[in-house]
Amino acid sequence: MNRDEMKVLFAKEYGEDNREIKTFLSPGRVNLIGEHIDYNGGFVFPGALTVGIYAAIALRDDNKIRMRSKNVAGEVVINLDEELAYKKEDDWGNYPKGVIKALKDLGHNVPGMDLVLYSNIPDGAGLSSSAALEVLMAYIILYLENPEQIDRVEVAKICQKVENEFVGVNCGIMDQFAVSVGKKDSAILLDCASLYYEYAPLNLGDYSLVIMSTNKRRELADSKYNERRAECEKALEIINSNKEEKLPNLCAATLNDIESFITDETIKKRAIHVVTENERVKKSMEMLKANDIKAFGALMTASHLSLENDYEVTGLHLDTLVHEALKIEGCIGARMTGAGFGGCAIALVDNKKVDEFKEKVSIAYENVTGIKPSFYTSNIGEGTHILQ
Numbered sequence: 496m497n498r499d500e501m502k503v504l505f506a507k508e509y510g511e512d513n514r515e516i517k518t519f520l521s522p523g524r525v526n527l528i529g530e531h532i533d534y535n536g537g538f539v540f541p542g543a544l545t546v547g548i549y550a551a552i553a554l555r556d557d558n559k560i561r562m563r564s565k566n567v568a569g570e571v572v573i574n575l576d577e578e579l580a581y582k583k584e585d586d587w588g589n590y591p592k593g594v595i596k597a598l599k600d601l602g603h604n605v606p607g608m609d610l611v612l613y614s615n616i617p618d619g620a621g622l623s624s625s626a627a628l629e630v631l632m633a634y635i636i637l638y639l640e641n642p643e644q645i646d647r648v649e650v651a652k653i654c655q656k657v658e659n660e661f662v663g664v665n666c667g668i669m670d671q672f673a674v675s676v677g678k679k680d681s682a683i684l685l686d687c688a689s690l691y692y693e694y695a696p697l698n699l700g701d702y703s704l705v706i707m708s709t710n711k712r713r714e715l716a717d718s719k720y721n722e723r724r725a726e727c728e729k730a731l732e733i734i735n736s737n738k739e740e741k742l743p744n745l746c747a748a749t750l751n752d753i754e755s756f757i758t759d760e761t762i763k764k765r766a767i768h769v770v771t772e773n774e775r776v777k778k779s780m781e782m783l784k785a786n787d788i789k790a791f792g793a794l795m796t797a798s799h800l801s802l803e804n805d806y807e808v809t810g811l812h813l814d815t816l817v818h819e820a821l822k823i824e825g826c827i828g829a830r831m832t833g834a835g836f837g838g839c840a841i842a843l844v845d846n847k848k849v850d851e852f853k854e855k856v857s858i859a860y861e862n863v864t865g866i867k868p869s870f871y872t873s874n875i876g877e878g879t880h881i882l883q
Contacts, residue, residue, distance in 0.1 A: 536744025543677025593661030792828025
């Protein structure tokens with residue numbers, strides 16, 4: 496999808512007139528490594544994708560915002576003179592509506608506009624279309640106000656707050672941060688607690704990032720997430736009750752701390768994942784700076800094995816995808832991404848082998864699970880931006 500195609504879509508929805516049409520893209524995101532350690536004081540390592548949500552907009556001379564999506568039927572109409580509140584019947588429209596309310600409350604100028612959206616983010620694949628939509632709306636409003644003054648970190652914070660308080664989903668900041676701050680051919684090393692971040696070059700060269708969807712709805716993810724958090728809190732409590740100098744979080748522990756103080760095998764395994772995964776993220780940064788993509792692939796695989804055996808959040812579908820992927824010549828690394836228990840895995844695959852890879856993994860996965868997987872190839876792209 497490009498700027499001209501979006502302008503054609505806009506004209507079909509809202510007619511051709513003399514208004515200037517501006518076009519934008521807000522990407523999906525993927526976490527490359529560093530799973531289930533953000534709430535333990537560790538680093539995440541996401542990147543923005545080249546698939547995303549496109550928007551074409553034209554200003555109106557009244558205080559209405561009309562929004563249509565080419566992916567779902569219907570229209571969301573927002574009257575800027577009225578109190579903006581969450582309404583179930585507005586469905587996806589609540590994400591941009593929450594952002595509009597937040598920016599108005601902060602004193603930003605929100606003009607009336609017509610907006611047409613088109614998404615090529617795979618549905619239900621866990622690539623964070625909600626964050627893409629939130630950041631898109633914030634970016635459009637701030638761009639119209641002053642394109643030189645957009646603070647991308649601030650945008651991520653505002654959008655996370657909208658999802659927490661307006662939409663009512665208790666998410667961390669990684670999704671909105673990756674979508675807003677993403678940079679082409681770069682992964683982002685991010686400390687979710689302090690929001691310290693730096694970019695790592697992700698030059699895939701002869702390899703492609705293949706996203707593999709289990710096409711299985713996430714089950715257990717929420718209940719197991721709470722369970723794992725409690726187990727990690729317990730691990731930290733045990734270590735701190737035995738040490739004079741208290742640790743601020745579990746990622747600050749060492750393997751020696753875990754072996755010395757934790758006797759419960761389950762709690763021990765959870766802590767081992769947290770500490771080793773945080774080290775893998777730091778090592779990934781070094782490997783990418785050294786342009787050693789194969790070493791990075793090996794770290795991805797080690798991450799999955801830890802999530803499977805120590806943290807136990809993968810399940811049959813993700814394990815089958817990853818282990819079948821690793822059997823194929825040309826695949827140099829694979830792992831689940833996201834919360835687990837369904838959703839997606841990712842693999843680094845030799846460009847020349849991608850078609851063969853998809854075919855073989857698809858057959859093997861379907862034989863085991865009875866479900867056909869879906870595959871998407873993407874590069875690491877820019878954060879939300881205007882299409883020039």
